[in-house]
Amino acid sequence: MHLAYPAVLAALLFSVGVYGVLARRNAVLVLMSVELMLNAVNLNLVAFDAWLRDALHAGQALTLFTITIAAAEIGLGLAIVLLVFRTRGTPDIDRLTALGDRVAERQNSADDTADASKGQAVS
Amino acid sequence: MSILAAAGSLAPATRGFLSPTGVEIVFVLVGLAVLGAAVISVGTKQLVHAALWLVVALGGLAIEFLLLTAEFVAWVQVLIYLGSVVVLVLFGLMLTKAPIGRSPDADSGNRWVALLVALAAAGTLVTLVVDAFRTSWIDLGSGGGSASVTGASLFRTWVLPFEALSVLLLAALVGAIVLSRSRQAAVPKPRPGKLRAGKPVGAARAAKSPSSERES
Amino acid sequence: MNTALPALVPALPALGAAATFATGRRAPRFARPLAIVPVVLSGVLALVTALQLGTGRTLDAATRLTPTGGPDISLAIHLDGYTSLVTVLVGLVASCVQIYSTAYLRDDPRYPSYAALVSLFTAAMFLVVYSGDLIVLLVGWEVMGICSYFLIGHHWETADARSASLKAFLVTKLGDVPFLFGLFLLGADAGTFRISGVLAAAADGRLAHPTLIALLLLAGVAGKSAQFPLHSWLPDAMAGPTPVSALIHAATMVAAGIYLVARLLPVFLLSGAALVVLAVMAAVTMIGSALCALAQDDIKRVLAYSTVGQLGYMAGALAAGDREAAVFHLVSHGAFKALLFLSAGVLIHAAHTNSLSAMSRMPWLAERVPDARWTLGIGLVALVGLPPFSGFFSKEAVFTAAEHAARGEALTNGVGPASGVPEAAGWIVLIAAGLTVLLTAAYATRLWLLAFPGRRAVALAGAVVPRGEAAEGHAAALADTGEDLPVAASSTATAPSVHATEPAAMRWPLWVLAIPAMGFGVAGLRPNWLPALLDGGSLRPSLATAVLGTGLALAGVLISYAAWRTVTARAARAAVAEGAPAPQSTDATDPGRALLGPLYGPAQHGFGVDRLYERLFVLPTVGAAKLVRFLDREVVEGYVQASGGGARLLGWAVRRAQTGNAQTYLSALLAGVVLIAVFVAVGT
Amino acid sequence: MISSVSAPVSAAAGHQLLGQPAVHPTLLAVSNPGGLIQSVDWVAIAPPLIAALTALAVLLADLFLPERHKKLLGRLTAAGLALALLALLPLTGGHPRATFCAQNVTGATDNAGCSYVADHFALVFQLLALGGALIAALLSLHTVDEEKLPSGEFWFLLLSSATGAALLPASRDLATLVVALEVVSLPSFALVGLRRDGRGGEAALKFFLSSVTATAVMLLGVSFVYAATGSLHLSAIAEGLGQAPGQLKPLAEAGAALTLVGFAFKVAAVPFHFWVPDTYTGAPLPVAGYLSVVGKAAGFAGLALVTSIAFRPYGHTWGLLLAVLAAVTMTAGNVAALRQRSDTAQGAVRLLAWSSVAQAGYLLVPLAAAGYAGSAHPLGATVAYALIYGLVNLGAFGVAALVGRTAPDNRLDDYQGLFARRRWAALALAFFLLCLAGLPPGVVGLFGKVVVFRAAVDAGLGWLAVVMAVNVVIALFYYLQWTAKLFVAPTTEATSGESRVPVSLAATLSLTAVGAVVLSVAPQLVLQVVSGSLF
DSSP states (O other), rough: BHHHHHHHHHHHHHHHHHHHHHBBHHHHHHHHHHHHHHHHHHHHHHHHHHTTTTTTTTHHHHHHHHHHHHHHHHHHHHHHHHHHHHHHOOBGGGGGTTHHHHHHHHHHHOOOHHHHHHHHHEE | OOTTTTOOOOOOOOTTTSSSHHHHHHHHHHHHHHHHHHHHHHHBBBHHHHHHHHHHHHHHHHHHHHHHHHHHHHHHIIIIIEEEEEEHHHHHHHHHHHTTBOOSSBOOOTHHHHHHHHHHHHHHHHHHHHHHHHHOOOOOOOOOHHHHHHHHHHHTHHHHHHHHHHHHHHHHHHHHHHHOGGGGGGGGSSSSSHHHHHHHHHHHHHHHHHHHHOOO | SHHHHHHHHHHHHHHHHHHHHHTTOOOOOHHHHHHHHHHHHHHHHHHHHHHHOOOOEEEEEEEEEEEOOOSSSEEEEEEEEHHHHHHHHHHHHHHHHHHHHHHHHHTTTTTHHHHHHHHHHHHHHHHHHHBBHHHHHHHHHHHHHHHHHHTTTTTTTSSSHHHHHHHHHHHHHHHHHHHHHHHHHHHHTTOOHHHHHHHHHHTTTSSOOHHHHHHHHHHHHHTTOOOOOOOOOOHHHOOOOOEEEEEEEEIIIHHHHHEEEEEEEOOOOOTTHHHHHHHHHHHHHHHHHHHHHHHHBHHHHHHHHHHHHHHHHHHHHHTTTOHHHHHHHHHHHHHHHHHHHHHHHHHHHSSSOOBBBHHHTTHHHHOOHHHHHHHHHHHHHHHHOOOOOOHHHHHHHHHHHHHHHHHTTTTTTSSSSSSSOHHHHHHHHOOOOOHHHHHHHHHHHHHHHHHHOOHHHHHHOOSSSOHHHHHHHHHHHHHTTTTOOOOHHSSSSOGGGGGGOOOOOHHHHHHHHHHHHHHHHGGTTTTTHHHHHOOOOOOOOOOHHHHHHHHHHHHHHEEEEEEHHHHHHHHHEEEHSSSSSOOOGGGGGOOOHHHHGGGHHHHTTGGGGGHHHHIIHHHHHHHHHHHHHHIIIIIIIIHHHHHHHHHHHHHHHHHOOOSOOOOHHHHHHHHHHHHHHHHHHHOO | HHHHHHHHOGGGGGGOOOOSSSSGGGOOOOOSSSSSSSSOOTTTTTTHHHHHHHHHHHHHHHHHHHHGHHHHHHHHHHHHHHHHTTTTHHSSSSEEEEEEEOOSSOOOSTTEEEEEEEOOOHHHHHHHHHHHHHHHHHHHHHHHHHTOOOOOHHHHHHHHHHHHHHHHBOOOOOHHHHHHHHHHHHHHHHHHHGGGSHEEEEHHHHHHHHHHHHHHHHHHHHHHHHHHHSSSSSSHHHHHHHHOGGGGHHHHHHHHHHHHHHHHHTTTTOOOHHHHHHHHHHOOOHHHHHIIIIIHHHHHHHHHHEEEEEEEEHHHHHHHHHHHHHHHHHEEEEEEEOOOTTTSSTTHHHHHHHHHHHHHHHHHHHHHHHHHTTTTTHHHHHHHHHHHHHHHHHHHHHHHHHHHHHHHTGGGGGGGGHHHHHHHHHHHHHHHHHEEEEEEEEHHHHHHHHHHHHHHHHTOOHHHHHHHHHHHHHHHHHHHHHOOOOHOOOOOOSSSOOOOOOOOOOOOHHHHHHHHHHHHHHHHHHHTTTSOOOO
């Protein structure tokens, strides 16, 4: 088999995963997209393992590790999402901005003039 | 040269892209299905459907693994991903009260940036791999992916990461439990009603998945 | 001999200054001792050093300060007769000024900082005098500049003081820039910044650009020693407290320039052109300043212009190649000018005004300040140069030097070839000096007559002026002269006559200074007195010049007196005719107006040098400053701001990116990854 | 350094495995050919092993201990970490010890095929990781109590993460590195979210998502590197890269760069830094301190390993990449810290977070220099700097935790007049900040910076040195501003009810402060550690 087939498939799958990670709003779906990315890597590794005829089967071993890591990650990730959902009432990523700088600065003084004067003081 | 470094054949393949073998045809077809499922999975507005399409994509990948003679990996894929990860994801969707049916705001405002980045990534990666592997040929049929061979390599060569992985899994398990236990549960006498919500769903599954992997 | 002693001389006042700065606010009680003791002590030490050194000996000691890529900079000390003489003078004047100031600025809340600055100023001057290294000298030179800026601006509440201090600073800096280049060029040519090395190089003719160096240095000297065309800061510097004026004029700042030329005279002797320039500079300065002095109403401005003129003498002596005469005059002038200023200070203190015409209407003034009257007289006579006062001898020395130079046999006393001095320089100096003696005598007489008109003159001028009006006039004078007397402020309401005699601390320094003002001149008579200390040339006045000089001086006195009599009488008649003197005719008794005629107006305003500056420098400078400010603000500031502002802007951008939205983060992360991958892959 | 393995290939030995308990090559006897179980050098793996075992012990003890004795768990953790640190001692002398070797070639002379090598480099980073974890644990003792964190789980997770951090520097193949990195990360996600409130959850989620994405990218890179070289062992990769056909070169280089991403994420290099401020702010303070030191140490160890061993042939590529990353990172971190307002909640932690980003930039400089110089020598500077940074940064977090007890908002303004209230804490914080800024009397910070500078200049990275100098100046501003704040008179009313400082916290602070002072007096202690060959 041409190595290009699995390699290209993996590359495309990875990019689809990238899109999902960046575009999905629900954190669970983002996690799913991450799984896609990891699976693309797995496909890569398996294909390379077969291509290289690796006596140590490093590729397959790493694939197994990756699958395990992915499982562990999704378990923990879902726990985190549930935690967030419980405390914030939403699984949407783009509504979780309480720790961002904008929010942090807006909390105390909303206007930008205060920000500007602060800048003056800094200079 | 050390034998540690395996080497694949870069010699021009005996067969061109236009005269595919049967395996290749199957691989490409399944690959298209996988890709399509993946695209739908990240694009659909029905959140639960997304999870189901993910099942298709991951299952397809398991077939691809089989085609690449990595039987053991394929079975693990089916067991872990289809058996537990997707179930976990579905649970997650349910627990976060994902709406059944279309949800118009499934995608965030970041979509166009996402598309741009994804396309750039796809372009880069495809260019890279096509450029590198345009002539490479996988000599299948070496049978290097059976459970015994893979297991042997795991326990002979990759003992250390394997052991480290046990710490990882345990930590993930404990972490998932402790995070999904609600704070009230730490209080000596929780109200009975809270117990159900505090059930460590994700953690239990996460715990199960490694064990299944280990046993197999 | 031990170098610790001379090292202590500049160190003590500096430490005193530091201590005063440190304790001034918290323990004002210590300010006075801390101000006086170190300065007096270092004055004594300077004397001891001078005595230890004796005559005809020099001492050089150096410790390398910092190895530089180019010529080394070393902490070098150089002692010879000149340093002895000048340091003793500096010590004496500074001590007197410090003591005098304790009384003069008794109630000034800023006295501690003032005293500290005076100490620092003194220390800097000591440093300049003792330094054997040009760079170290430059340090002292610049410290003096800064101290003068602060001291002149002591009463910074008044606009006068502010602008005067700024002017002093800017004008001297204007000279300092070329001076700095001159020093570096000199150091580069000589391969060392040690003065001894430089002089050796000059003697060997190793200096490649003597004229350029000399001219560049002259610019700095003109700035510091207030020579034309950079003299204009000095009269304005009168806005500072009077003791500061005494210090600046007599011993420190202005002397530094002359002293430097004297030290580096061999370099100047290499360039005839520079000497001619110096001579012209001196001549213009002398005559111009004397004319200006004749027209000034402010007693301190008269003295200031006289200082400018006397500095012209010294510069003239240097142009004639005789540094002995220059330093001789420097010292004697230092003594009598300090005396004059301090006496004037007493006068001002008593009269509460700087204005001579106002003083001329205070007949009681002479009785109020008998000490000041006497010492002012002594100082004026010394200034005019009547024998046997010190001014006579030192001025004669200058005359002699100029005369010899004019004859082509300049009294270089072995410092350089006599032929190095162009005859033209001698002639210019000689003629200008002669004219200046006449004018000096005239304005000195005018000063005396206006300050102490005596009963008869007052009667002549119309003593019919009621007492109350006089007080009013006095108050007006106070208001418009920008009175610098802190004491005055508390006592303006009281009638002047109620005032007790001046404090002792203000009186006895006058007498201390009066002694050298009277007697120092004789030091030059015997070759083994003063000349032995200096280069060894004769300082005896020659008969011809002595007669000429004295004659001119007497003529000046008489002319001035005659003019005074005439105008006073005329004013009296006019007063009688009108019945009451008009306020605007207060300066009717001024002989200067009569003597100068049409020149009076221009002379009063310094011949418009300031206005010329305004046209030549200030306007273009303001324009350039606007440009610079624009560049500074928009370009340089831009860079500075941009580096600060850019950092802040960048910080803003980075912080803005910190939206809190995880997907933004991930986008940036993955985009970064893609970029990296592309660049790396393409890069290979 | 590792010399290439050049013995003749024995085809029959294809799957042969050698136990290599000791290091000396002559001892390489074929002990158990074909055996499934490798013989393990227990002494060599003792440091991470002890940490892991302690973690297990804590977990078990948590089940059986009654609620009131839960405090013992913290002490058990500290004891375990201390023991793990002690276990480093026997490894210091002599030859590096290696274990978990997959040597296919008899007579191979070094540790090329081993997964675990306890060499000088590994030991120093293990010292940093375990020491940092110990200090963080001491800092946490009271936090766990006061914030009612689930103690058994907390200590277990901390120890698990520390295990990973101790394992990572000794790993010599990419699979172990990846797994070890995950062992560091996964428990720390849980640790960050352990407060189980909204902030903690959000912080954990951001940290988690960024990390997982970075891991995926890194794994993609690893797969490419694997394709190009046919191995996951670092030294074999170096060899494979040298011999890789030209066709695979772009792939290999891109793979190398992507592999670095995972570690760069850990060290919080720009543009992988976004999680840092948010996560530090939401996490319990000692955990933030832990992440800023131990997490970073793990990242740097990984970066140093893959760059200077595996990707050595591509030194110029990643050298430039790291240099650019370093410049951008330090600049972004510093200018962002410059903008820290003093009145926002958690301002102190945010400032420390940005400062840690900036410091990561400095830490990257010697790595970049190593790429340019083509040798591992400049790495010593990173190690030295990391040790110094770890100590003082943990100290600073400790003081922040102390202040956070009475001022839960932990604004920068809460530090105003700290000197009047808590003299020693203020002095300690001032000293830490001066060390971070690199000003005397924080001499040790200054030395660290000088070492880094020298590394950059020696490698011909003049421009980077200039960028760093500018950044050091920028950083002075906010460090000094904060320091000055400590000593001005407090404007607000003195916070009443200053409770007593918990003993553990006080002990930790004095430990770090004394450490920083001792190092400032005798910086050669650190600099000597790194003067020799690291590998």
